[in-house]
Amino acid sequence: MKSINISILSLCLLLFAACQKEDFADAYADPSKIDETSIERQFTGVLVAGQDYIVPTYRNYFVTLRITLNPWTQSIGWINTPNQYIPGSSGVEDVWFNYYDVLAQFREFQKVWNATDADRQQKLRIFDLAARAFMYGETARMVDLFENIPFSQAGLLSTNSGDYTNSYAAFDSGIEIYKFILDDLKSIADEMITLEVEPAFQTTFAAQDFVNNGSVELWNRYVNSLRLRLLTRVSDHPDFTSRAASEIAEILNNPTSYPVVESNDQNIMIDIYDLDTPINAKGFQNGIDSDGWDGDDAGKKMIDFLVTSEDPRLRVLFEPGTDADGVYVGLDPMLTGSEQQELVNGGEIARYNRTTMSRNQFFPGVMINAAEVSFLKAEYYLENGDDAAAKAAYETGIRQSIEFYFYVNSLSNDSSVPTPEPATDEEIMDMLATEAVSWDAADSESEKLALIAYQKWVHFNIIQPYQNWAEMRRLDTPSLEFWQDNSSNQTLPPVRWTIPGNEITFNGENYRAVQSEDELENKLFWDVQ
Incomplete structure (x- = not known):
């Protein structure tokens, strides 16, 4: 198919009197079958x-x-x-x-x-x-x-x-x-x-x-x-x-x-109500959690950032490797492939929390959520000289992100990973005071913009990947190191x-x-x- 040669589908669904998504989620027929x-x-x-x-x-x-x-x-x-x-x-x-x-x-x-x-x-x-x-x-x-x-x-x-x-x-x-x-x-x-x-x-x-x-x-x-x-x-x-x-x-x-x-x-968001309908996240597991394909291994940069900043999202977004004694370790992109494979095979590397993510068949489809909007506000206020409003929006975005990921964990129908302890206000305040996160510790507008960019990156992670890649190219933050592939004309990620x-x-x-x-x-x- 090309841009002019897509099947013209005449669509979908009888009308329903009920007003709740869960009441009509099972009624979405194949659009191509409706005349x-x-x-x-x-x-x-x-x-x-x-x-x-x-x-x-x-x-x-x-x-x-x-x-x-x-x-x-x-x-x-x-x-x-x-x-x-x-x-x-x-x-x-x-x-x-x-x-x-x-x-x-x-x-x-x-x-x-x-x-x-x-x-x-x-x-x-x-x-x-x-x-x-x-x-x-x-x-x-x-x-x-x-x-x-x-x-x-x-x-x-x-x-x-x-x-x-x-x-x-x-x-x-x-x-x-x-x-x-x-x-x-x-x-x-x-x-x-x-x-x-x-x-x-x-x-x-x-x-x-x-x-x-x-x-x-x-x-x-x-x-x-x-x-x-x-x-x-x-x-x-x-x-x-x-x-x-x-x-x-x-x-x-x-x-x-x-x-x-x-x-x-x-x-x-597109919420999931009935797993027997086409509107479900059942494919998420094989999408990132297929044996031997390493689609949910944790990256070193993100794990190190979450650990350093004492971020409560660490335990709801990730789980330690099976043989890592409870320590969160991310995969270093600068190692050779054989060195990386040895760490993965040895159970050293953390992975995305299976109960929150891959095996959560009720994970909603995110279009835009509150944390993203708050970080956008923070950037605008920062660039327009309203530091107090920027700080408030930035910290609100972090709280909303934490709340969101603990919420989606609570939706899960999987019990592979024990339910994480809820994030407390005291814990969040401690995190906001760490050097990696603290707004007041940043010395310049550029440093504060970097704080916002890091939080967008953590919040988007693999859940809003298209927005993540766009914002990282726009802001050039976080700064990432990549192994250089000298066997190819494309030695580093494209733009x-x-x-x-x-x-x-x-x-x-x-x-x-x-x-x-x-x-x-x-x-x-x-x-x-």
């Missing part, structure tokens, strides 16, 4: 198409993340091998194909929407706003991987009545895509301030929406939190600096008009992915317009540090 669609069903089709790269799944973690983003952010430790810094074609194609599945669903949504009369459109307006917001989060993730992608004219094969000749999609520049997304998110945010949904259509929306369970408030918070993320990401690029400063200020200074995610009970071969083969004429930029060592436009 008729509607605005309501097509909206759910967009969400269904995207869920496998939000909820932890096997292919995302095993085929893609295990050999790309997770080791390149040192969120995991891994065994050094030749060619380890070249993105695997299968994993990259998986992400590419999935995105264009989502986009095809969205284009079909737009097709149905445009064929609907204005009165019904107004009644169902929340479906349009939420579908666009979801699509823009997915699209920004792709730009952060590839920069230039087919977007504005992509996914229109059905709209073009199956005419392939007129459906080959040109590549849009990452800068222009970001501008478009930010413009439309601003429009959505302004409209959501006063949006009212009639009760009957609110019930329908709740039945079709398995992200926010029909909550217009949470979709509003998602829109503005997503704006905050994307504005921050591009804030150092000259095309966006002024806009980012003014729009972030508008968001943070007007919480009534532009609410963001403020607490963990407002997190934007972007390159366009998959399938797209180049079938959409070659349009690809040639961006070919010169499509190199692993070409920084993305927002990566200006």
Whole structure:
């Protein structure tokens, strides 16, 4: 499949009167098997198409993340091998194909929407706003991987009545895509301030929406939190600096008009209710915990940081190696592969806590949560000279991150690892006073920005890997050392992915317009540090 040749799926689901996710989670049929669609069903089709790269799944973690983003952010430790810094074609194609599945669903949504009369459109307006917001989060993730992608004219094969000749999609520049997304998110945010949904259509929306369970408030918070993320990401690029400063200020200074995610009970996530439905995290275990594949080994840098800072997340995120006498040891990336393998085989290396992570079949799919938003706030306040507000947001983010990971541990249906002792306020205060974490001990703005970056890195870890890689490239912190692979032309981790071969083969004429930029060592436009 390519960007114009994705199956056009007409979708999903009968309507349900119940308003709880757990009541309708078992009703999501295979979208490709449904012959008729509607605005309501097509909206759910967009969400269904995207869920496998939000909820932890096997292919995302095993085929893609295990050999790309997770080791390149040192969120995991891994065994050094030749060619380890070249993105695997299968994993990259998986992400590419999935995105264009989502986009095809969205284009079909737009097709149905445009064929609907204005009165019904107004009644169902929340479906349009939420579908666009979801699509823009997915699209920004792709730009952060590839920069230039087919977007504005992509996914229109059905709209073009199956005419392939007129459906080959040109590549849009990452800068222009970001501008478009930010413009439309601003429009959505302004409209959501006063949006009212009639009760009957609110019930329908709740039945079709398995992200926010029909909550217009949470979709509003998602829109503005997503704006905050994307504005921050591009804030150092000259095309966006002024806009980012003014729009972030508008968001943070007007919480009534532009609410963001403020607490963990407002997190934007796909929750898991019934393991007998397609919405589950059962694939997480084989994605990172497959015997012999080392997808959940702990990295030395992260373990050392958590130990040094006396961070209570250490015990809920990780477990010691089987023969490490209770000591947390991370895998050193600068050792040879044979030295690393000996440590792993000897049971010395810590791993991600299986009960919290890989064997937790109820682990939710995180889109944006409170800790991320707090760290974004901290960065803004710091750069605008409000040290007290920056410190408060930074420390709030740490507390929210701790709370989140102990919460997801409590959801687990696995008992491989004993339940960790809850984090106490005294323990958190002690951690905040350690030199590695203390805001007051930092001597400069750059040191305080590094504190924020370290906390983002710990918080994102393997759970928000795409955001982790983007923020680490943008901030260049933490500074990581990597074994140099002199057997390959790509001796160190790249700074972007390159366009998959399938797209180049079938959409070659349009690809040639961006070919010169499509190199692993070409920084993305927002990566200006």
